[in-house]
Amino acid sequence: MILNSIDSGSGPTVLLLHGLFGAAKNLGVIARALGARARVVSLDLRNHGDSPHAAEMTYDAMAADVAETMAALGAGRAMVVGHSMGGKVAMTLALTRPELVAKLAVLDIAPVTYNHGYESFVAGMKSITPAAGLTRHQADESLAAYVPEPAFRSFLLNNLILGDDPRWRLGLDEIWAAMPELLVWRDPPGAKPFEGETIFIRGARSDYVRDSARETIAKLFPHSEVVAIADAGHWLHAEQPKQVIAALEGFLFP
Numbered sequence: 001m002i003l004n005s006i007d008s009g010s011g012p013t014v015l016l017l018h019g020l021f022g023a024a025k026n027l028g029v030i031a032r033a034l035g036a037r038a039r040v041v042s043l044d045l046r047n048h049g050d051s052p053h054a055a056e057m058t059y060d061a062m063a064a065d066v067a068e069t070m071a072a073l074g075a076g077r078a079m080v081v082g083h084s085m086g087g088k089v090a091m092t093l094a095l096t097r098p099e100l101v102a103k104l105a106v107l108d109i110a111p112v113t114y115n116h117g118y119e120s121f122v123a124g125m126k127s128i129t130p131a132a133g134l135t136r137h138q139a140d141e142s143l144a145a146y147v148p149e150p151a152f153r154s155f156l157l158n159n160l161i162l163g164d165d166p167r168w169r170l171g172l173d174e175i176w177a178a179m180p181e182l183l184v185w186r187d188p189p190g191a192k193p194f195e196g197e198t199i200f201i202r203g204a205r206s207d208y209v210r211d212s213a214r215e216t217i218a219k220l221f222p223h224s225e226v227v228a229i230a231d232a233g234h235w236l237h238a239e240q241p242k243q244v245i246a247a248l249e250g251f252l253f254p
Contacts (some may be wrong), residue, residue, distance in 0.1 A: 003069040004050040006042040009035030012102075013078040014252065016042040017066065017086030020118065020182065021156055021170065023049035027083070030237055033245045037253055041075055045089065047171030047178075054171075057178035060188060063092040067100060079252050083107035083237060084208075085182060094198075095191040095220065104198040104221070105248055108206050108234050110213035111220055113184045120146045122176045125156060130166035187220070198224035199251045201244060203232035 006024045014034050016027045024042035031040045044051040045062055054061075066089060070078065079102050082090030087109035094101040124146025128139050139160055140153055147153045159169045175182075198221040202209035209226065217224055227247055232240040 001046055001052055001054065001065040001068065002072050003046065003065050004044040005069065005073060006031070007039070007073065008032075009038055009040045011038040013075045014038045014040045015066070015070070015075065015078040015080045015090075016040060017045065017080070017082035017089050018042075018048070019084030019086050020175075021048075021121065021159065022083075022086075023158070023169070025049075026155075026158075027081075027237065029241045030081070030245060030248065033241075034248065034252070037249075038079070039075075041070075041073060041078070043069060045086065047174045049169060053174055055174055055177070057174055058181055059088050059092040059185075060096070062089045063096055066093055067097050070100060077102045079103040079105070081105040081107065081248065082109075084109050084234065088185065091194075091220070092188055094194040094196065096188045098192075098194055098196065101194070101196055103196055103252060104194065105251060106198070106200045107244070108202050108208045108236055110200065110209045111185050111187075111216055112213050114208070116183065116208075119176070119179055121152075121156060122172060122179065125159070125168060125170070126172050126176065128160070130160060130162070130168060132166060134162060134166060136160070136162065191220075193219065194221050195223060197251070199247070200224060200226040201236065201247050202226060202228050203234055203236040203239070204228040204230050205232060206234045206236070208234055 024044045034040050047053050080090045087106040094104045124143045128142050143153050229236045229240050229243045237244045
């Protein structure tokens with residue numbers, strides 16, 4: 001699958017991969033900062049943004065999408081940055097196609113299985129039928145029964161298109177069906193440890209990269225380090241963008 005992309009800047013290629021329910025534009029603050037020193041390619045993963053929808057939504061399939069899109073864009077070997085679900089896609093790409101990954105930066109996710117359930121978020125979005133006359137305020141009120149945090153509702157509603165062609169950008173049915181698969185981590189078959197430089201940047205207030213994951217991280221990514229961003233949770237790039245950008249710049253462009 002060829003994915004929708006946003007391409008900016010010039011220089012060595014940096015590839016940005018967003019998290020679940022996100023899109024390429026959600027990493028815009030990082031793209032703009034890194035674009036001063038690199039060609040930055042931000043991708044909409046399958047069933048997200050303006051990329052095609054498909055029933056299969058495994059990390060192997062999504063990493064294959066990224067590899068195919070890189071080839072179509074002439075991206076060559078890239079420094080790959082992925083947040084959350086995008087981080088798992090980035091790790092899978094590095095483990096299966098290491099020749100495509102010059103450096104790897106993973107934002108607040110580890111190669112482990114999670115118990116965080118997002119089914120209520122999908123259910124809330126599916127409860128809203130995009131139709132002529134629907135307002136964003138009405139959609140927000142409906143979603144509040146499933147998602148109490150206003151900021152996260154606003155994030156999810158970025159995927160709702162109103163007006164002449166009301167619809168969800170997200171492949172909600174596909175994401176709903178794939179949710180159990182998205183929470184797990186399986187080492188790709190036959191994959192060897194990624195020997196490239198790797199950094200795991202975690203939010204200090206997040207529980208997604210726990211100390212118990214360090215052994216697994218070191219096994220799969222032996223040349224890696226884990227750093228924490230103070231006063232940040234899982235959405236560290238939105239909460240502390242300057243610190244995340246500084247950490248990325250120090251790693252990507254030493």
